[in-house]
Amino acid sequence: MGDTLKIVVLVKHVPDAQFDRHIGPDRTLERSESILSELDEYALEAALQLSEARGGEKAGNQVIALTMGASDAANALKKALQIGASSAVHVTDDALAGSDAWATSLVLAAAVRAVGDVDLVLTGMASTDGETSLVPAQLAERLGFPQLTFASSLDVAGRTVVIRRDGGTTSDTVEADLPAVVSVTDQINEPRYPNFKGILAAKKKKIATFSLADLGVDPGQVGSAGSLTHVEQAEPRPARVAGTIITDEGDAGVKLVDFLAAQKLV
Amino acid sequence: MTATLVYLDAVPAEGLRRPQLELLAAGRALGPISAAVGAQPSDAVVRELGEQGVDAVYTPGETDLSGFLVAPQAAWLAAVAAVAQPGAVILDNSLECKEIAGRLGVRLDAGVITDVVALEADGTAHKSVLAGSYEVRAKATSPVAVFTVKPGAADAAPASAAGSPSVQTVAVPEDAFARAGRITERTDRPRTGRPELTEATIVVAGGRGTDGDFGPVEELADALGAAVGASRAATDAGWISHDLQVGQTGKTVSPQLYISAGISGAIQQKAGMQTAKVIVAVNSDPESPIFEIADFGVVGDLFKVLPQATEEIKRRRA
Ligand SMILES: Cc1cc2nc3c(=O)[nH]c(=O)nc-3n(C[C@H](O)[C@H](O)[C@H](O)COP(=O)(O)OP(=O)(O)OC[C@H]3O[C@@H](n4cnc5c(N)ncnc54)[C@H](O)[C@@H]3O)c2cc1C
Ligand SMILES: Nc1ncnc2c1ncn2[C@@H]1O[C@H](COP(=O)(O)O)[C@@H](O)[C@H]1O
Numbered sequence: 001m002g003d004t005l006k007i008v009v010l011v012k013h014v015p016d017a018q019f020d021r022h023i024g025p026d027r028t029l030e031r032s033e034s035i036l037s038e039l040d041e042y043a044l045e046a047a048l049q050l051s052e053a054r055g056g057e058k059a060g061n062q063v064i065a066l067t068m069g070a071s072d073a074a075n076a077l078k079k080a081l082q083i084g085a086s087s088a089v090h091v092t093d094d095a096l097a098g099s100d101a102w103a104t105s106l107v108l109a110a111a112v113r114a115v116g117d118v119d120l121v122l123t124g125m126a127s128t129d130g131e132t133s134l135v136p137a138q139l140a141e142r143l144g145f146p147q148l149t150f151a152s153s154l155d156v157a158g159r160t161v162v163i164r165r166d167g168g169t170t171s172d173t174v175e176a177d178l179p180a181v182v183s184v185t186d187q188i189n190e191p192r193y194p195n196f197k198g199i200l201a202a203k204k205k206k207i208a209t210f211s212l213a214d215l216g217v218d219p220g221q222v223g224s225a226g227s228l229t230h231v232e233q234a235e236p237r238p239a240r241v242a243g244t245i246i247t248d249e250g251d252a253g254v255k256l257v258d259f260l261a262a263q264k265l266v
Numbered sequence: 267m268t269a270t271l272v273y274l275d276a277v278p279a280e281g282l283r284r285p286q287l288e289l290l291a292a293g294r295a296l297g298p299i300s301a302a303v304g305a306q307p308s309d310a311v312v313r314e315l316g317e318q319g320v321d322a323v324y325t326p327g328e329t330d331l332s333g334f335l336v337a338p339q340a341a342w343l344a345a346v347a348a349v350a351q352p353g354a355v356i357l358d359n360s361l362e363c364k365e366i367a368g369r370l371g372v373r374l375d376a377g378v379i380t381d382v383v384a385l386e387a388d389g390t391a392h393k394s395v396l397a398g399s400y401e402v403r404a405k406a407t408s409p410v411a412v413f414t415v416k417p418g419a420a421d422a423a424p425a426s427a428a429g430s431p432s433v434q435t436v437a438v439p440e441d442a443f444a445r446a447g448r449i450t451e452r453t454d455r456p457r458t459g460r461p462e463l464t465e466a467t468i469v470v471a472g473g474r475g476t477d478g479d480f481g482p483v484e485e486l487a488d489a490l491g492a493a494v495g496a497s498r499a500a501t502d503a504g505w506i507s508h509d510l511q512v513g514q515t516g517k518t519v520s521p522q523l524y525i526s527a528g529i530s531g532a533i534q535q536k537a538g539m540q541t542a543k544v545i546v547a548v549n550s551d552p553e554s555p556i557f558e559i560a561d562f563g564v565v566g567d568l569f570k571v572l573p574q575a576t577e578e579i580k581r582r583r584a
Binding site for chain 1: 335336337340360361362364365366367368369371372373375376377378379380381390394395396397398399400401402403404405406407408445446447448449450451452453454455468490508509514515522523533534537540541544545546548552557558559560561562563564565566567570571572573574575576577578579582
């Protein structure tokens, strides 16, 4: 099935969007109740499928989960190992708190270089907390890799990677040479759940931990201090309150138009 | 006053589109503007850019950037920035432009702020985060700031003083194509004639409750001059094109009016529409969470309520 692949999957530990999320007085996100970002599960699944199609770990393929985050971000890596990643890398350092995409991509690029000989970096389409989709593009720029982003399908043949990308007005097929950064959408696959065997196997798998010093990154370039964007103020948007709810008695369509007219919307 | 470079990926020969005029207006709020146009503009467009207050227009000359995914565009824009020396760069908020902005930010060591809904003269950007639940004000701390700005952030209008801009070619750096994604096949989406989803002032959206029949949704949309949107359940089922999906993994919209029909209102759907000014919901289940955020809700069958509303609108117009 062709050459083996060494794939790094970027997974982020993010506050669970099913609960109310809060920005604290220091204008950073409160990170309790965090999980592996659900959009990154699609990237992990895509990596596992590419690996399995080439004979999996036994044949020499590697799927390495990588996260940058506080100590409990290791939980995202544990989950990735349970789902099927072969090993994991955790970049953690007190200086990292408050990093924006510019700083995050700087650190992740150093980590990808430290892993070495990577064929593919797979990411989610957006983090469910930062929601900028900047990290994949900035990482590609820093690594000098081509970026193939928002992939709704993904194939690797030889040293060429091909994706389908559904943009605003067009649908494109895009290809590039490896190594490359690829971000995937939630259209690409159905992520698997960890099974009992996977959970047991994960206990034997390694998480390598790197500090900024290990990666040779200057702490002055990261965290709130090194980031190039600064949040000056964050205010909760007033919660929407339910308005008038009516039950259709045969004339609700007319009443709906009455409402629109009263609001000067028609 | 911050000299601002506005990036326009391509300008139709017949003239600037409204969102492009809004982008230029957002730039003028910061200071004098120049424009980087990714494809050779017509003379008429250059004149129009002059009316918008643009004092210099930069183009990549004969080089065609359209066959590549964002890396060459970012490399070229960095080259333009080296000539124009802006303190701010403004792009639109499309997928491509956000990514060009990201790469440009790395090249220029510039802070990048995406999804901007308003921009103040001092470079303070307003945006909403956490699926529309917080409003933040953010600033770039770097000498150059990069913003991607959403439709509607500024009012399209001509500049107070028109100019006649110089047109300059800035060459695309030689190495820009070496490690870029190559577009090998491109299919245009069929045009519906309806407004663009992210630019529309009214959106009518349908979900699983349509059971595959978007007719009533489309007819109400057309009576209102609205765009059509959908939930992921509807796009996943293949009932309607994926690019009309609203939500966390679809488009984010903030129209004046969002009419939701046969959509339960899951958190991922709300993420894309809860900043709409007015929300109207039609759903047969009174327990549906969409009613918690609706300004006006109808518990009823969309196949009865929507056609009646459409008829009523037409009747009042007649
Ligand atoms: C990673 C991830 C990303 C996601 N991203 C998105 C996203 O971007 N956008 C999105 O929308 N969803 C997204 N989802 C899916 C989301 O969780 C919901 O499953 C989805 O929004 C449900 O769509 P729906 O409301 O149309 O369907 P349902 O939840 O099945 O609701 C259908 C509604 O129609 C009503 N109904 C049925 N018949 C009628 C009738 N005749 N008249 C009136 N009402 C009727 C029912 O009462 C019900 O409330 C995402 C999920 C995940 C896991
Ligand atoms: N701190 C992080 N650690 C690991 N991966 C990340 C991190 N931040 C962002 N990513 C990856 O980049 C993607 C896009 O994130 P963002 O640019 O923040 O929207 C995510 O889906 C992740 O795959």
